[in-house]
């Protein structure tokens with residue numbers, strides 16, 4: 001597209017006095033204008049953008065202003081920069097539409113958009129720009145969802161009742177910085193033994209889950225506009241937390257050995273690197289030792305931080321769980337995060353962040369002042385659950401159940417779809433990833449939508465990419481379907497996929 005054509009398209013909108021972004025800085029106004037032009041289809045997929053120099057000239061703006069807007073759109077996946085050949089409008093836009101046709105999801109989206117166009121801050125706009133996973137129904141094969149047949153509910157009730165009966169008033173207070181000390185001790189011991197994490201109890205901070213740990217880390221260790229690396233494809237929760245903290249995301253490719261920075265990536269100076277080394281989300285690869293070492297050496301040379309999200313490594317079906325990346329770290333640059341969302345239940349909202357000793361004071365203060373701790377009754381009950389051995393028993397039981405479900409699902413996929421698909425990341429966790437042969441040009445979004453209509457929730461792999469999806473496939477969770485129901489549901493899902501592949 002010629003520069004003055006694009007400038008003409010953008011100029012009226014850019015200077016509209018009644019625009020909701022009229023008072024925003026120019027780079028943000030340009031960003032919003034370009035983004036809505038893309039979403040309205042006026043700038044179509046594949047269209048090449050003029051150079052930032054030409055565009056700056058024709059819009060009568062500084063080149064920095066244009067580069068800032070274009071850079072943000074590229075980080076969010078609206079534009080794709082191809083080295084040496086220019087910048088293009090992405091073929092696949094980042095999450096915009098809810099996948100489910102459910103009307104509540106639509107109305108929430110509409111509501112978010114209308115609020116958005118009133119007076120949200122830049123941070124607020126960034127946060128609400130793309131849809132989150134809450135718009136997916138929880139039904140068979142929903143990734144990340146679990147069901148509770150194996151959860152010892154009565155035991156859990158008993159442990160909590162014990163504390164409510166004793167009514168220790170201290171447990172009704174906010175509690176200490178960092179959380180309930182006996183729980184921090186129990187987690188430190190668990191992590192030392194099962195995850196080879198190098199940790200003392202005071203380094204363990206109790207969080208309300210991974211999402212809070214990412215948010216706190218971004219707030220305390222990065223500044224607006226800093227570069228953060230995320231795996232591409234990436235966990236949507238991390239992406240959105242980092243993005244809304246104002247970081248410039250740099251999507252870094254993933255291969256069978258985990259995050260795979262290119263030669264150009266290794267030349268850069270990120271401030272934070274977010275990784276899932278034990279079970280890459282969503283592809284499921286385990287980061288190789290060589291890659292772990294390379295990443296740690298790089299982080300030491302750049303003095304940047306690594307955030308290790310170890311969200312589901314308890315469920316490893318072949319061999320022992322892999323040791324953590326943090327356990328290899330000689331320079332105290334890794335922040336290690338874990339969660340009870342998968343082992344216990346997501347609504348418990350308890351997780352932990354292990355921070356390097358020299359950051360402890362800052363993180364304790366940040367956690368206390370920003371979010372106020374509490375829920376000590378729950379933390380006390382969880383401490384007993386761990387120290388009395390129930391957590392390990394539960395993990396062992398769930399591992400057996402989930403492995404059986406995964407086996408049934410994988411068997412059915414192989415029988416029904418054979419060589420036409422590849423299964424990735426099935427050795428651990430609660431989901432597997434079905435990857436389609438690129439030559440078949442399968443529309444994973446259409447399959448996910450069709451599955452949704454038949455009462456199943458699978459997620460299109462393409463949605464997890466920033467920019468052009470490199471692969472298409474489906475993320476299929478197996479923890480939510482009771483073992484005896486896996487076969488009929490898997491048959492239904494495989495049949496649906498088979499029809500679309502033909």
Ligand SMILES: Cc1ncc(COP(=O)(O)O)c(C=O)c1O
Nearest residue numbers: 144209210211235281311339341
């Ligand atoms: C990659 C990843 N990290 C973390 C989590 C859990 O986040 P939280 O502890 O905030 O529930 C999930 C949940 O699905 C996940 O997929």
